[in-house]
Amino acid sequence: MSIPNETLKAMIRDYNGLELSDEELELVRPELETYFSELTKLESLDLSDTLSGRLMQLPERS
C-alpha cells in the first residue's frame, strides 16, 4: 500500500498537522512503509475476541 503525497498533504492541511515539504515527505516514507506493511499483516487477524485487561498480572505461583 502506498499513499500519494497529495493525500498526505491534504491530511496535514485538514487535520492541522505538522507541515512537510515534498522532499521531507520522501524522508518519512520508510517509516510510513513500515506502518503500511504492518497493517497489511493485520488484515487476516481477527481481533474481535481480544479482551482488554490490566497491563500486568501477578503469576499464580507467587
Next chain:
Amino acid sequence: MPNVDLLRMTISELAPKIQNKEISPVELTEAALAEADRLQPTLNSFITILHDQAMEQARESEGALSRGDYRGPLHGIPIGLKDNLATGGITTTVGSKVLANHVPEEDAEVVVRCRNAGAIFIGKENLEEFAAGATSNNPHYGAVHNPWGVDHIPGGSSGGGGANVAAGVTFASLGTDLGGSVRLPGTFCGVVGLKQSYGRVSQRGLMVTSFNGDHIGPMTRSVADSALMLQALAGNDPLDPSTVPVPVPDYSSYLGKGLKGLKMGVPSNHFFDMLDIEVETAVRGSIAALEELGAELQEVSLPAMEYIGAMRISAMADGVVTHEPFLKNHREAYGPDVLYRTIPGQFVLGKDYSKSLKVQRLIQEEYLQVMQRVDFLITPTAPVSAPRIDASYININGEDHRVRGPGSGFISRNTSPLNAVGLPAISVPCGVNRAGLPIGVQFITGPFEEGLLFQVADSYEKASPSQGLRPAISVGV
C-alpha cells in the same frame, strides 16, 4: 590499593570495604572523576560531569560513615545517570538541543531513591537525541564510542551509561528502556542490562517519554550488582500510577541458588529467525551451558509474534503526541533521524492505533500462557554485535536493515517485544565475536519474577565465556 584496581571492582566487592572504612568514598569518587575526565575525549560518554556535586556528595557520604550512618551497599558508590532523568538544579538535556538549557526543579524518583541509598552521581550521561534510537550517535552532543571498539556504537539509547560501566568509569549507570535501550548497551558494551517488570520501578521524572512501555533500569558489571541496584529502585510510588503496590523481595537472596529443575523455554520462532551467525553460535552455546547446569530445555512457540511489528503503529502515534509541543515551536532544533521518524506518527489512524493495542494484549496473553509452562525464556539480546558508528545499514542473510532514523528498528527486534508485554528481561554477556565485540544473551521470566531472573542470570554468568574479559578502552588503559 591502586585506584585502577578499585575502579575495576564490582559494587558487591566494594560495599563491605566501604562499610569497614577500608575504602574512602572521597578517594573512590576522586578516582572515578579523574578517569571520567581522561576517557571523555575518547568515549564522549557524558553530557555533564558533576565534579563539584559528586565531591560534595562524597564528603557527606564519608561523614555519614564516620558517624556510623551506613546506608547500604550503594553507600559511597559512584554511578551515572542518563541525561533524560530529571535532576533538580542540574541541566537535563534529554540529549536534545531543544532542552539544552533545561534545569528541572526536582529529582526523578529513581534519583531520590539512589541518593537515599548513598550513591554518588558522577555525571549525566550521553544518549540518543530524545532517547529515540539505538545508536547513541547524537547529532548535538556527538557520538558515544564503544570501549570495546571505538569505531562502533555502544548501543542505545542509554549508550553513555553502557560505555561508562564497561570502561570502569561508573560502577552502575541508570538508563531507560522503551524498546531495549538498557539491554542493547548491555549487550554491545559487554555489561549486564536490566529491564524489570513494567510497574516495578517508578518512571516519575523520566522526561519526554512514551505513554506505553518505558522503564528505568540499571546497567552494571555483574548480575549481583544489578540485584543491588533494583533493590534500591524498586517499589510502589504513590505519585506514579504505573507502579504496582506489590512486595519487593530480597533480590540478593536468589543468587547462587542454581538452575536444577528449572524449565528453560527456547522460542522456536522470531527470536532466532534473523541473526548474525556468530551471535547465534554464542547463544546456542549459552543454551548448552545452561543445560549442563541443570536447566531442562523446552521449545516454545509464540505464533502471535508474527504481528509484533504492529507495536510500531502505536509507538508512532505515541511518539508524535509526546513531541508535538516541541515540534510546533522548535522543529529546527531536531536532528533528522528523530524528526523524520517522529513526524510520520501524525498519519496513524485511530482505528489502527486501536488495533495495535489489541495486538499488544494478544501477545501479552500468549507470553503469560507460555510462562505457565516454563520458568524462563532465553533469546539473543540483539541480532548482531555492535555496528560501526558510520553504518547506515547492516546486512543479515543478504537483506539490508536500517540502523537509525525512519524505518529502523531491526536492532531492537528481540528486545522491544518485552516492552510491549511488560515482562522482566536481563541481558548478560555471553562471549565476543572474532572482532572482539561483545555478544549478549537475554533471559525473560514471568511478571514480577525478578528474583528468579537474577537466579538464572547469576548461574549463567558464572559459566559465561565473558568472565574476566575487559574492553580495550578502560580505566588505567
